[in-house]
Amino acid sequence: MLESSLHIATVRGIRIGVHYTWLIIFFLLSSSLLTFFQESHPEWTTVTAMAVATVTTLLFFLSIILHELGHSLVAIARGIRVNAITLFIFGGVAQTERESPTAATEFWIAIAGPVVSICLAGLFYMLEIWLAPLGDTVTEACSWLARINFILAIFNMIPGFPLDGGRVFRAIIWMLTGNAMKGMNWAVFGGKMFAYFLMIMGMFSVLTTGMLINGLWFIGIGWFLLNAAEASGRAYVLGHLGKGVTVKNVMQVDLPTVEGRVSVYDWVHDDVLVSNQRAYMVTEQGRYSGLVTLSDTNKVPHDQWSGLPVHEVMTPLRHLYTVKTTSSISDVMALMQQYSLNQVPVIEAGHIVGWIDRQRLLTVMQVHGEVAE
Numbered sequence: 001m002l003e004s005s006l007h008i009a010t011v012r013g014i015r016i017g018v019h020y021t022w023l024i025i026f027f028l029l030s031s032s033l034l035t036f037f038q039e040s041h042p043e044w045t046t047v048t049a050m051a052v053a054t055v056t057t058l059l060f061f062l063s064i065i066l067h068e069l070g071h072s073l074v075a076i077a078r079g080i081r082v083n084a085i086t087l088f089i090f091g092g093v094a095q096t097e098r099e100s101p102t103a104a105t106e107f108w109i110a111i112a113g114p115v116v117s118i119c120l121a122g123l124f125y126m127l128e129i130w131l132a133p134l135g136d137t138v139t140e141a142c143s144w145l146a147r148i149n150f151i152l153a154i155f156n157m158i159p160g161f162p163l164d165g166g167r168v169f170r171a172i173i174w175m176l177t178g179n180a181m182k183g184m185n186w187a188v189f190g191g192k193m194f195a196y197f198l199m200i201m202g203m204f205s206v207l208t209t210g211m212l213i214n215g216l217w218f219i220g221i222g223w224f225l226l227n228a229a230e231a232s233g234r235a236y237v238l239g240h241l242g243k244g245v246t247v248k249n250v251m252q253v254d255l256p257t258v259e260g261r262v263s264v265y266d267w268v269h270d271d272v273l274v275s276n277q278r279a280y281m282v283t284e285q286g287r288y289s290g291l292v293t294l295s296d297t298n299k300v301p302h303d304q305w306s307g308l309p310v311h312e313v314m315t316p317l318r319h320l321y322t323v324k325t326t327s328s329i330s331d332v333m334a335l336m337q338q339y340s341l342n343q344v345p346v347i348e349a350g351h352i353v354g355w356i357d358r359q360r361l362l363t364v365m366q367v368h369g370e371v372a373e
Contacts, residue, residue, distance in 0.1 A: 005017030005018055005019045005020075005084075005086045005087075005088075006018045006019075006020075011069060012072075012073065012076065013082075014069070014072055014082050014083070014084060014085055014094075015083065015084040015085070016065060016084070016085045016086075016087075017084060017085070017086045017087070018086070018087045019086050019087060019088035021088045022061075022087045022088055026057060026061070029057050029060070030053050030054055030057040031053075033052075033053035033056055033057060033144070034049055034050055034053040036053075036144075037049040037052055037053055037140065040140070041136065041140070044137070048137060051137075052137050052140065052141055055141060056141045056144055056145060059141070059145055060145060060148060061087060063117070063120050063145065063148075063149055063152070064087060064091055064092040064152075065085060065087065065092060066116055066120065067092065067113045067114075067116050067117050067120075067152070068085045068092040068093070068094045068113065069085065069116070070112040070113045070115065070116035071094050071109055071110070071112050071113045071164075072085060072094050072096075073112070074108055074109045074112040075094075075096055075100075075109045078100075078105045078108065078109065079101075080096050080097060080098060080100065080105070080109070081096070081097040081098075082094055082095065082096050082097070083095045083096070083097060083338070097334075097338075098334070099236070100171075103171045103172075103174035103175040103180070103183070104171070104175070106167060106170065106171040106174065107168060107171035107172070107175070109167070110164050110165075110167030110168045110170075110171060111164070111168055113156060113164050114152075114153040114156050114157050114164050114165075115153075117149045117150070117152045117153035117156070118149070118150065118153045120145075120149040121146045121147075121149035121150035121153065122146075123146075124142045124143075124145040124146035124149060125142070125143075125146040127142045128142035128143050128146060158190075158194055159187070159190045160187065160188075160189075160190035160191030160192070160193065160194040160195070160225070160229065161184070161187040161188045161190065161191035161228075161229045161232055161233070162191060162225070162228045162229060162232050163191065163194075163225070166187040166188075166190055166191050166229075167187065169183075169186065169187050169190060170183040170184055170186065170187035171183065173186050173187070180240075181236075181237070181240065184233060184236050184237075185233070188229050188230070188232065188233035191225060191226075191228070191229030191232075192226055192229050192230065194222075194225065195222045195223070195225040195226035195229060196222065196226070197222070198218050198219070198221055198222030198225065199218065199219050199222035199223065199226075201218050201222075202214075202215040202216065202217070202218030202219035202220075202222060203215065203219065205218060240330070245328065245329045245364065246325065246326055246327065246328060246329070247323055247324070247325050247326070247327045247328070247329060247332060247346055247356055248325035248326065248346075250329060250356060250360065250361070250364045251325070251346045251353075251354035251355060251356045252354055252355055252356065252357065252360065253353060253354040255280075255281045255352075255354065255355055256271070256275065256277050256279070256280045256281065257280060257281045257282070257283050257288075258271060258280045258281075258282055258283070258292065258310055259282075259283055259284070259310070260282045260283065260284040260289055260290075260309060260310055260311030260314070261284075261309050261310075261311070262309065262310050263305060263306055263307065263308060263309060263310070264297055264300070264304075264305040264306075264308045264309070264310055264312075264313060265305035265306040265308075267280070267292070267310050268294070268297060268305065272294055278293055278294040278295075278342075279291060279292070279293040279294070279342065279343045279357070280292055280293075280310075281345075281352070281355070282310055282311055282314045284311065288317060288345075288352045289311065289314070289316065289317055290311065290314035290315055290316045290317050290320070291314060291315050291317075291320055291343060291345065292310050292313060292314040292315070293342070293343070296313040296314060296315070297313060299313055300313065317345075317352075320344075320345055321335060321339055321341060321344055322344065322345045322346065322347045322352075323335065323344050323345075323346055323347070323356070324346070324347055324348065325346055325347075325348045325353065329356070329361055329364060329365065332344055332356055332361060333361060333365070336358055336361070341358070342357060342358045343355050343356070343357045343358070344356055344357075
């Protein structure tokens with residue numbers, strides 16, 4: 001999601017971006033508010049209603065950013081780095097570098113967002129009163145923002161993952177039992193139950209009231225929450241299982257290699273198409289000098305492949321992300337996800353002794369997950 005988002009700001013080292021799907025919800029929400037304001041205030045001109053709807057929508061999404069910043073700043077204060085906040089069709093998400101190490105840290109990070117939303121609801125309520133002399137355009141916007149921030153806080157406190165309430169629920173179970181996995185399992189269960197509830201409500205709305213858009217929206221949110229809960233649960237389980245498995249146990253030591261002076265054309269046709277191997281280590285004078293993948297060949301037109309040596313399109317060794325043989329496979333997966341990597345060379349005593357690729361890593365983690373079940 002981060003790769004396909006537009007960077008709009010940076011706060012305390014946190015990249016804030018807007019995913020393209022945000023434009024969909026921006027249009028839907030601003031259109032809905034336009035209709036609401038026109039029906040509530042028929043005396044307003046269309047331009048006035050559009051202006052109030054647009055500004056209100058933007059302030060709502062600013063509220064979501066502040067909500068996510070609440071989580072993020074508490075995470076940073078407790079030693080967890082936050083890489084980015086991204087707005088998308090279903091709200092906002094903060095990308096942290098790692099999981100909370102303790103139940104207390106998880107609790108305070110999770111509760112921070114709803115607390116910010118409650119504070120914003122109170123702020124907009126006070127502004128509605130204080131700014132009343134400026135006219136009903138201001139008070140209507142503040143009134144709606146106060147209500148929606150309050151609703152956002154309450155909705156987020158439902159005890160089901162991936163909602164904030166699910167994280168709070170997980171932290172509480174974790175505190176009471178001393179078992180983080182048990183807390184996660186209960187939070188995922190709560191999230192799935194709430195997701196099914198939303199989808200049933202959506203179908204009921206469509207069948208009994210004929211409100212197709214509202215019904216589909218409930219179904220869409222439920223479907224998103226269901227998939228997010230299941231994916232988060234799997235990732236959490238596999239991540240914790242992966243901490244006990246080191247790279248040395250699963251890395252590939254017999255690496256495919258190609259001489260740096262070989263042309264891109266010969267490499268693709270003599271090696272890649274024959275072996276169906278998309279990535280090769282590049283050697284020069286008997287030493288590894290870089291990594292080349294099939295994607296690297298997209299940098300140049302096909303008619304130039306014959307005269308272009310592989311070392312011209314490879315990623316040099318000094319620019320590669322590497323791991324040690326003692327690294328856990330969960331750490332490798334986090335590195336791959338953060339930098340969109342498919343292969344990571346393994347270093348021991350300053351030399352490359354193998355690599356681990358994404359597909360092999362996923363297979364290993366899946367097998368460990370099945371055994372754990």
